[in-house]
Amino acid sequence: MKKWKKILLIVVIGLVVVIGGGLAYLKTQTYSPTNKAEQIAEKAESSSDWLYFPAEDKSKPMIIFYPGALVAPESYSSWAQTVAKAGYPVYILKMPLDLAVLVPNRGEKVLSEQSNRDYIIGGHSLGGVMASRFAQEHGKQLKGVFFLASYPDEKGSLADKNIPVLSLTAENDQVLNQDAYQKAKKELPKNTDYQEIAGGNHAGFGSYGAQKGDGKSTIHDQDQQVAERLLSWLKKTNE
DSSP, X not given: OOHHHHHHHHXXXXXXXXXXXXXXXXXHHOBOOOHHHHHHHTTSEEOSSEEEEOOSOSSSOEEEEEOOTTBOGGGGHHHHHHHHHTTOOXXXXXXXXXXXXXXXXXXXXXXXXXXXXXXXXXXXXHHHHHHHHHHHHOOSSEEEEEEESOOOOGGGOOTTOOSOEEEEEETTOSSSOHHHHHHGGGGSOTTOEEEEETTOOSGGGSSSOOOTTOOOOOOSOHHHHHHHHHHHHHHHHTO
């Protein structure tokens, strides 16, 4: 074998090892759903692109949701099921390596299948940043945006959008970058509804156990509170 071929082979093998190791490491860092969330997720319609909780009501907008980074989509099934039962069908998007940043336009697949239906989009943590970028570029059927422990960046600025926006945070969240959150308020409409869940934390916006660096939750029903807050806000946006 020629010298350059040996060098190329070594480089290729090295890249495979590095990439493989990186993927394996990310898998170990992914937050898996609790047993309760997993059981609820089994009731959803599942595809390679999303978990879908259908609703019989055809008049209300659908919900497109972007999960937080390294959080399995099933982790959000508890509040999603409650919202769907109230008449708002929910699509929890599945992302490669559980990172929305890799496919920020994944929501386009939902819109292509539901081309005549209005939608409201939201996201948790980094997922909210990607959701806001999607909203910025796909405003035709957009009826609202919600952020769970999240905020938009400049690329996803909604400051000029005349739509309802909910910013829902938690009192004991130690993962959300508070400085960035405060600075990002300039990217939100002036009528944004800011709410805080007393005693809640970052991981409580899903159901996947404790998250590294997070504060301790002092409540046991944050899933329920998230659903209640969302439904109250959704009702106002749909009036």
